[in-house]
Amino acid sequence: MSWNAAETEGKILDLAESLIRKNGYNGVSFRDLASGVGVKSSSVHYYFPTKEDLGAKVARRYTDRFLNALGDPQDGPVTASEIVKKLHGLFVSALGSDGQMCLCGILAAESAGLPESVVTEAKSFFDRVSEWMTLSLSRTEWARNRSEEEIKAEALSALALLEGGMIIARVQNDPALLTTLRPQLAR
Amino acid sequence: MSWNAAETEGKILDLAESLIRKNGYNGVSFRDLASGVGVKSSSVHYYFPTKEDLGAKVARRYTDRFLNALGDPQDGPVTASEIVKKLHGLFVSALGSDGQMCLCGILAAESAGLPESVVTEAKSFFDRVSEWMTLSLSRTEWARNRSEEEIKAEALSALALLEGGMIIARVQNDPALLTTLRPQLAR
DNA sequence: GTCTATAATTTGATAGAC
DNA sequence: GTCTATCAAATTATAGAC
Numbered sequence: 001m002s003w004n005a006a007e008t009e010g011k012i013l014d015l016a017e018s019l020i021r022k023n024g025y026n027g028v029s030f031r032d033l034a035s036g037v038g039v040k041s042s043s044v045h046y047y048f049p050t051k052e053d054l055g056a057k058v059a060r061r062y063t064d065r066f067l068n069a070l071g072d073p074q075d076g077p078v079t080a081s082e083i084v085k086k087l088h089g090l091f092v093s094a095l096g097s098d099g100q101m102c103l104c105g106i107l108a109a110e111s112a113g114l115p116e117s118v119v120t121e122a123k124s125f126f127d128r129v130s131e132w133m134t135l136s137l138s139r140t141e142w143a144r145n146r147s148e149e150e151i152k153a154e155a156l157s158a159l160a161l162l163e164g165g166m167i168i169a170r171v172q173n174d175p176a177l178l179t180t181l182r183p184q185l186a187r
Numbered sequence: 188m189s190w191n192a193a194e195t196e197g198k199i200l201d202l203a204e205s206l207i208r209k210n211g212y213n214g215v216s217f218r219d220l221a222s223g224v225g226v227k228s229s230s231v232h233y234y235f236p237t238k239e240d241l242g243a244k245v246a247r248r249y250t251d252r253f254l255n256a257l258g259d260p261q262d263g264p265v266t267a268s269e270i271v272k273k274l275h276g277l278f279v280s281a282l283g284s285d286g287q288m289c290l291c292g293i294l295a296a297e298s299a300g301l302p303e304s305v306v307t308e309a310k311s312f313f314d315r316v317s318e319w320m321t322l323s324l325s326r327t328e329w330a331r332n333r334s335e336e337e338i339k340a341e342a343l344s345a346l347a348l349l350e351g352g353m354i355i356a357r358v359q360n361d362p363a364l365l366t367t368l369r370p371q372l373a374r
Numbered sequence: 375g376t377c378t379a380t381a382a383t384t385t386g387a388t389a390g391a392c
Numbered sequence: 393g394t395c396t397a398t399c400a401a402a403t404t405a406t407a408g409a410c
Contacts, residue, residue, distance in 0.1 A: 022300060023297065026211060026214045029404085030404065030405085041404085041405090042378085042406080042407095049405085050404080099299065108357060108358035109288055109357070110211045110297075112210060112287075113210035119358065123359060153367055153368075157371040160351030161347050162347075162351065163351035163355065164292075164346065164348055164349065165351070167292060167295045167296050167354075168346060170298055177343070181347060183340070184341075195393080216384075216386080217385080218385080226395090227394070228387090229388080230393070232386085232387065233394075237387080238385095238387095376409105376410085377410075378410100379406105379408090381404105381406075382404090383404085384401100384402080385400100385401080386400095386401090387400090387401105388397105388398085
């Protein structure tokens with residue numbers, strides 16, 4: 001039946017996202033995915049002809065969901081503090097209890113050796129989240145006496161702080177560390 | 188002759204560091220190292236019996252050099268701004284013109300799937316640099332009316348901002364981006 | 375859509391000659 | 393110390409039956 005197809009494809013995407021966030025792109029194999037989902041590796045190739053194809057689709061889906069969770073900047077928080085809180089909250093819940101990295105963060109770290117389309121999708125995550133932050137901040141009182149460059153720099157530094165915080169929290173095995181960084185974001 | 192041994196071992200460590208920073212731990216093979224250095228892979232195993240052994244030694248050497256470049260906190264800059272500038276400068280020169288990641292940053296990102304001793308060494312980098320920052324900042328005027336926790340949080344957030352900045356600079360293919368973040372460090 | 379079977383390559387690692 | 397030779401396992405990917 002047709003819903004089986006979509007279910008297998010979805011399961012593969014879910015597991016691929018989880019495993020890449022845990023081990024990185026080079027730390028995931030088709031057989032890991034196949035055995036985890038309960039099919040053979042040739043079935044994974046049926047949905048995703050190449051690993052590059054799979055990686056790019058996982059990254060695209062991740063970014064789409066992330067921006068969906070952020071919501072429309074025109075209809076979001078109106079203070080800089082609340083905007084930053086929203087972004088921070090998404091990263092904290094992404095790190096979760098099992099210390100999973102941001103998918104595009106780990107892809108970006110590995111990017112020098114990754115297939116082109118995967119890098120393009122990882123880059124797109126930062127472009128889009130950065131744009132969301134810039135648009136959101138632009139609507140606030142905080143932005144009144146600040147230039148476009150200052151606002152963009154603030155958006156970028158918030159993202160950098162959160163990505164770096166995830167990395168450190170993970171290696172220290174201390175998810176609470178990311179929470180600690182919150183006061184550094186609100187200025 | 189004996190100096191040949193040291194030379195080969197050093198070349199392997201140099202190349203391993205460079206390749207891990209580019210592709211991550213899982214993106215480097217013994218044959219990559221061997222061909223790059225001009226020996227056979229069995230010779231690489233002669234110096235480093237296992238990949239874990241090699242990874243741990245590369246990380247340890249990287250951290251030792253990094254702290255050596257930072258210098259003795261008792262004998263360093265005395266203003267918070269200069270301390271932050273020194274750390275920032277090291278990261279900027281590490282990123283360099285070819286966009287290489289911080290070795291322990293990429294190892295930390297991959298850490299969930301890495302051998303134990305490699306993770307231990309990556310963790311040690313953040314412990315030691317964080318301690319350097321905390322000790323250095325504690326000696327400044329800036330620290331006078333601040334608690335131990337506040338100082339540690341500042342050290343940690345500076346590190347997080349720089350690691351995250353490297354990641355984003357790399358995927359955006361824009362090393363200057365890390366320079367942009369500098370004003371966010373000085374408070 | 376999923377399977378079996380398999381190809382072609384790469385990987386980490388070892389044994390033993392020189 | 394470096395080599396040749398080799399191994400067992402894992403990797404991405406394809407062909408073709410059901």
